[in-house]
Structures are given as structure tokens and as C-alpha cells.
Amino acid sequence: MSNIKIIPLGGVRENGKNMYVVEVDEEIFVLDCGLMYPETELLGIDIVIPDFSYLEENRDRVTGVFLTHGHEDAIGALPYFLQKFDVPVFGTELTIALAKLFVEKDSQVSHFDDYHIVDEDTEIEFEHAVLGFFRTTHTIPDSVGVTLKTAEGSIVYTGDFKFDQSATPAYQTDLAKISDIGKSKVLALLSDSSDAESSIENMSDYKVAEQVEDTFRNTKERIIVASVASNILRIQQVMDAAYKSGRKIFFTGKKVEEIVELAMKLKKIHLPNEDLIVSIEDIEKYPDNEIVVLETGTTGEPIKTLQRMAMGKHLQINIKEGDLVYIVTSPSVSMEVTVNKTKNMIYRAGGEVKQISDNIKASGHATPNDLKLMINLIKPTYFIPVTGEYRRLAAHAKLAHEVGIPFKNIFIPGKGDVVEYKAGRMSMSGQVTAGNTMVDGIGIGDIGNIVLRDRKLLSEDGIFVAVVTISRKKGKIMSGPEVMTRGFVYVKENTDLIESSNEIVRKVVEDNLNHKEFEWSRLKQEIRDALSKYLFEQTRRRPVILPIIMETSSRNRRN
Template identity: 75%
Template sequence: MSEIKLIPLGGVRENGKNLYVVEVDEEIFILDCGLMYPESELYGIDVVIPDFSYLEENRERIAGVFLTHGHEDAIGALPYFLQKFDVPVFGTELTIALAKLLVEKNSLVKGYDDFHVIDEQTEIEFDKAVIRFFKTTHTIPDSVGIVVKTEEGSIVYTGDFKFDQSATSMYRTDFSKISDIGKEKVLALLSDSSEAESYVENVSDLKVSEEVLETFQNTDGRIIVAAVASNILRIQQVMDAAYRSWRKVFITGKNLEEIVETALNLNKLQLPSEDLIKPVKDIDKYRDEEIVVLETGSTGEPIQTLQRMAKGNHPQVNIKDGDLVYIVTSPSTKMEVILSTTENMIYRAGGTVKKITDHLKASGHATPNDLKLLINLIHPEYVVPVQGEYRMLAAHAELAHEVGMSYKNILIPGKGDVIEYKNKRIHMSGQVSAGDTMVDGIGIGDIGNIVLRDRKLLSEDGIFIIVVTIDRKKQKIVSGPTVMTRGFVYVKENTQLIEQSSEEVREVVEENLEHNKFEWGTLKQEMRDALSKFLFDRTRRRPVILPIIMEVSNKKRK
């Protein structure tokens, strides 16, 4: 009788950073290895990845990493993971190709080449489990769900998915395979919750294609399409519409070019014409009504790049009178304020804006009816909602209850929660370390709450630097105090405040110099305390205060 544990190290009570651990006795199977883009309060942080501490403690037990699709919420943390672990990685053809792109760009991963391409027919046998796959529909080809089959039953993980009866063969869900899985014992279903609280069902991708084509045919000027680079389905729809409306496509951004080239080489993206894509340097050779500019941001979200185009700062294409900016992605709710600001900038630059979400509900994630249908096909004993904020997981739990699942058979985990199946019983049995690891430049995990707090203070109230030079032997100030400030006040209009600040520091330093055994740490802290109180009383602001003390050397040179 096997002991089974399910441990989400990311992807629950948050959007992105999917990483789920399935333990079957002594073997560990890792499902997805994604990242998350930072919230606005994470100043300067590039990406957020899962905490690998638990996996490091159990590295000898890891059997492999199994990927569901090629989006960064599923594969983005792989380069950081492979810096620490040398284990095999399994995924479909396009998923592995995109994963290799990410790994090759990371200079800290040297010589790794243990990738294995699978498809929906692949079965991989391990000592305690068999890993199987089933085809799903998402906004990128080669998306699959994963089945971990054990002697106690199967653990089914959907990854990102939706159901679309009109999907083309490259994107079509294998309902027969899902039904066959449900005929066997399914112990637990880990299912996508991103759209569980939606009141509107997704339109078919056929309707989306028609909407894109109609927009292209009814626009006279240039069309600048903003899309997520890895949304291959939307890029295919843009290519098809451009061809049918007699337009050429100009691609901006190296990230998009690499993804498009990879998809083309694997026949996962199909060009209706060989001369459809043109180099951006030739854009002036074509009339405005013949042009489609396809752009994405370097991190996947294209909104910031649109701002550069609106300001006239983009190195390749800038927005001008008569341009239509067509946003064919569905920005997250946390991007709404930025999106509104960007729209205003586009209109000021002479362009207009149209969003695909103005008329259509076009998401790559399962809506309530999809989720309920999946549960009815799979017949799981337990449902574990994953991939989403807590309210989404809770909405998914209610949907499971609607189709007959008992609340006691629905578990909403937090990061690091251990769901254990032992002796025919499932329960929460504890927690493991599962925080967020911040990536800033080449630094991984070296940014903590104290640094983020300082960055927040710097962004809000600026920095106040006070420099003083002392002669401790003669017990006097040789130079200063001199004040330098950035982001706090405009110095030329606040000379009195600066002078009074210097006097406050002078008093503290002179008082300490009277005692020959004063401590540097004590002096600096007293300078901070005095300045902090004085500046807050005068300005109601709390800048970061940085005291710098230099001492004159009294040693004679030979």
C-alpha cells in the first residue's frame, strides 16, 4: 500500500508560479516549474519563483519534472531550478523547445541537456508510479494534462486548459482519453481555477478568428497588435487575418521573433504565405493600410511597450495619427490601472484603441461549465483546486459541490500544505517551507523584506544623506555636516530646512565627541533618530537617512 503526498510549492492562492509535488512512497514527481511576475509593491524585482528548499532537502528522491505547456507560469522557473538540480525534464515537442530557449539564455545553467520529448501517447514507468498524458486545449499548441497512476489510484493534474468544441486539431482536447481516465480510479483531481468565478462562458476560438479578421478588414490605417509572445493561437489568428486582408506582418522584439521562429520550425505555427512576415526596417516601403505591427513586451505583457510607442521612444515603431492599437490579450486585473493610463497615452499620440475583450470573453482557462464537465468525466474521489487566488479556489470548490462532491472531499491548500493519503484516508498532515524567492538581476533569493521596505521608502520619501568629518583626538568637527538629498525636497527652495538639519546633526556629534569612548554605531543611530524626528515634525515625511562619518588620521607619515 503506497503513501501519497500532494504538496503545492506555488500556484495556489496566487496567479502563476505553478509547481506541484506528488510523492509516491520515496519517489517525487514535480508537475510544472513556473514563475510569477511581481506585484507593483515588489520594487525592482524581475520575477518571483518558488522556494526550492524542500526539494533541496529531498533531492535524491526526485524522479523528474513534468511540464504541461510552454507558458512561463509553467516553465519559467526551470532555469533557476536546473542551477540546483540535475534531473530529467519531460514535455511535449514545443514545450521542450521553449524550455530550452529559456535555459540557454541563462548563463548560470551550464551543460544541461536531459530533456525528453513526450506526446499524449507516452507512458513512463517508474518504481511506484506510471506517468501518462492527455491532450488539452489552451492558447498554445502541445498542451497536455498529466496523470500520475499509482496502486491507490491516479492523481490527475490538468495544467491550464479549457474546452472548445470548435478547436482545430492542433488544439483539440482528447475527450475520449479523459473519459477513459475516469473509468479507472481517480484519487485526486488538481484542476485549473483561474476562471472558476466567471459569470460568462468563453466564446469559441472560431468566433475570435472572425472578430480579428473583421477588425483588420474594417481598418484603414496601420494596425499595431499587442499580444503575449507565447500565445501562439492568437498569433496564428493575427497571421491568418493579415493574409486575408492583404496586409504584411512586421514583428518587433527579439523575444517574439525567437518564439515565432521556434513554432514555425516545429510546424506549430503555420504561415498562409511565405512572404507574409517582413523585416521592420522595410516598414516605410508599404502603405499604412498594408501594415500589421505585431509586438509584445520582453516579459510577456505588451502594455509597457505600447507606452514607449506612444511616447515616441520605441526604437522601431512609434504610434502616429490614424493608427489602431488592437489589444488581443486579456490583461490581468492588476494591470487595469496601467492599461487605462496606456490608452490615454495612445489617444494623445493620435491613435485609437480596441480591445478584444470589449466584445468577447476570450480566455485560455476553463469556465464553470468546463470545470463541472471535467469533474463529471473524471469522477475523482477528491478535488484539489489549484492555479488561482483564494477566491478562485473557493469558487471552484463550490462548483465541485454543485456536481455532487462532498465538502469533506474538497481541499483548498495553501503553499507548502501537505495533503497526505495514507491508510485509505486523505488529510492535511503538515507544512513544508514554501515561500517566494525573489529574482533581481542575477541575484536569486538575496532580496528580503528589509530591502523591499527600504525600496518602498525610497520610492515614497526619498533619501537624506548627511556627511560629517571629525577629529576625535581634538574632539571637534573638521568638516560639515553636509547634506545631500534625492527625492525628498527641492534643495534650492528649502535651504532653511537643510541648514537646521545640519545644526541638529552638529549638536549630536559634538555631544558625542565630548566622550572619548563613544561608539560609532551609537553615534550613527543618534544622528538617525534626531534627524528622523526633526524631519518628520517639519515635513511629515520619513526619508531613508544615511549618516556618513569620516575621521581625520593623526598619524605622522615617515
């Protein structure tokens, strides 16, 4: 009898960073390897990736990485993963091509070339499991789900998916294959929960394309479209609508150009006309009513780039009077404040704003009816909702119960929780090391909670620096105290506060110099305590206080 463990290292109780570990006896299979773009409170952080510690502890057992689709939340952490692991990477044609695009930009792993292209007919035999795939519908072609056939039954992971009966062939779900999977014994289903709370069903992509085309035909000015670069379905719809309405398209970013060029090379995007795409040099040759600007931003959301356009700070295109800004992506909930701020800035710049989500629901993720259909087709014994914040996982769990899965067979894990099938029963059996690894510039994992806390404090109440030069031999202050502040108060209007702070520092330093057992750590801490108390009493603010104490008898600064 096989021992099976399912361990989410990311993608649960959060948006993005999908990574799920399935252990079958001594073999470890890694499903997806995604990143997450940081929320507002992660000041200065570029991206967030999973903690690979558990996999590093068991590196000899890792068989490979199996990717479901080409979005950053499924492939974005791959360059960092491959810095630590030399294992094969499996995915469909477009997914592998996009993964290579990510990896080749990282000089540390650009030499990696152990990629394997799979499709819905591929089966990969390992010692304890057979890996297979099934086609799904998402906002990018070549999306698949993954099955692991074991002696105890199959483990099925849907990846990001939805059902759309009018999907074009490149995006169609293989319903027959999914139904066949459900006819055999399915031990557990890991299913996308991103839209489990939705009270509105998705509109078909055929209808979405009509909406985009109607907007283009009925707009008499220039159109600036905001979309995610990797949403190839939406980009295709924009290209088709531009062609049908007699417009040319200009791409504003290198990233979208790379993705579109790659997708066209693999025939995953159809270019309606060879002259459809124009360069920045040629854009002035056409009147505004013949131009579409496609803006995708530099990260997961294009919204902040629209702000630069509205302020006239974009390097290529800026918003002007009469422009229609058409937002065809569905920004995350955490971006709502930013979206509203951006809309205001666009209107002040003379433009107008239209969101595709104002009138229709156009998501790449399954809504409740689709989720229940997937469960009914797969017929799992155990159910594990993944991909989404806790409330969405809980909503998905309720949907599973509605279609007949008892709550005792439903597990809502957190990162690192071990769901284990042993001796004929599945249960929570412990935890492994898991969490967030922050990537800031070239630093990977060197930013922790303490640094983030300090950044937050600095952003809220600023910094207060006290500089003093002393002579312990003479027992007196040689220069200073001098206090400096940034982001705390306006010095010229708070001279009394600054002078009083100087006196507080002077008294603390003199008291310590007169003490027989002088200690640097005690001196600095007493300065912090005294200033913190005084400044809070006067301002109700708590700046970061940094005492810098120098000694004339030493060339080394002590701080």
C-alpha cells in the same frame, strides 16, 4: 499501502509560478516549473520563481520535471531549477523546444540535454507510479494534463485548460481519454482555477478568429497588435487575418520571432503566405492600410512597450496619427491601471485603441461550466483547486461542491502546505519551506523583504544623508555637518529645513563626543532618531536616513 503527499511550491494564492510536488512513497514528481512576473510593489525585481529548498533537502528522491505546456508560468523557472538539479525533463514536442529556448540562454545550464518528448500515448513507469498524459485545449499547441497512477488511485493535474468544441485539431482536448481516466479510481484532481470566478463563458476560438478578421477588414489605417509572445493561438489568428485582409506583418521583438520561427519549424504555426512577414527595412514600401505590426513586449505583458511607442521612444515603431492599437491579450487585473494609462497615452499620440475583451471573453482558461465538466469527467474522491489567487481557488471549491464533492474532501492549500493521503484518508498534515525567490539581474534569492522595504521607502519618501568628519582625539567636529537629499524635498526651496537639520546633527555629534563612552552605533542611531522626528514633524514624510561619520585619525569610512 502507498503514502502520498501533494505539496504546492507555487501557483496557489497567486497568479503564475506553477509548481506542484507529488510524492509517492520515496519518489518525488515535479509538475511544472514556472515563473511569475512581479507585481508593482516588487520594485526592481525581474521575475519571481519558487523556493526550491524542500526539493534540495530531498534531491535524491526527485525523479524528474513533467511540463504541461510552453508558457512562462509553466516552464520559465526551469533554467534556475536545473542549476540545482540534474534530473530529466519531460514534455510534449513544442513544450520541450520552448523549454530548451529558455535554458540555452542561461550559460550555467546551456549544456543540459536530458529532455524527453512525450505525447498522449506515452506512459513512463517508475517504481511507485506510472506517469501518463492527456491532450488539453489552451492558447498554445501541445498542452497536456498529467496523470500519476498509484496503488491508491490516480493523481490528475489538468495544467492550464479550457474546453472548446470548435477547436482546430492542434488544440483539441482528448475528451475520450479524460473520460477513460475518470472510469478508473481517481484519488485527487488538481485543476486550473484561473477563471473560476467568471460570470461569462468563453467564446469559441473560431468566433474569436472571425472578430480579429473583421477588425482587420474594417480598419483603413495601420494596425498595431499587442499580444503575448507565447500565445501562439492568437498569433496564428493574427497571421490568418492579415493574409485574408491583404496585409503584411512586422514582428517588433526578437522573442516573438524566435517563438514563431520555432513553432513554424515544428509545424505548430501555419504561415498562410511566404511573403506575409516583412522586415523593418521593407515596411516603408507598403501603405499603412497594408501593414500589421505585432508587438509582444519583452516580458509577460506587451502593454508597457505600447507606452514607449506612444511616447515616440520605441526603437522600431512609434504610434502616429490614425493608428489602431488592437490589444488581443487579456491583461491581468493588476495591470488595469497601467492599461488605462496606456490607452490615454495612445490617444494623445493620435492613435485609437480597441481591446478584444471589450466585446467578447477570449481566455485560455476554463470558466465555471468547463470546470464542472472536468470534475464530472474525472470523478475524483478529493479535489484541490490550483493556479490562481485565493478567491478563485475558493470559487472553484464551491463549484466542486455543486457537482457532489463534499467540502471535507476539498483542500485549498497555500504554498508549502502538505496534503497527505495516509491510512485511507487525505488531510492537511503540515508545511514545508516554500515562498518566493526574487531574481534581480544576475542575483537569485539575494533580495529579501528588508531590501524590498528599503526600496519601497526610497520610492515613497526618498533618502536623507548626513555627512560629518570628526576627531575623537580632539573631541570636535572637523568638517560638516553637511546634509544631502534625493527624492525628499527640493533643497533650494527648503533652506531653513536643511540648516535646522545641520544643527540637529551637529548637536547630536557634539553630545556624543563629550560622552565618556563613545560608541559609533549609538551616535548613528541618535542621528537617525533626531532627524526622523524633526523631519516628520516638518513634512509628515519618513525618508531613509543615512548617517555617514568619518574620522580624521582613520582612513576607513565608518557608516
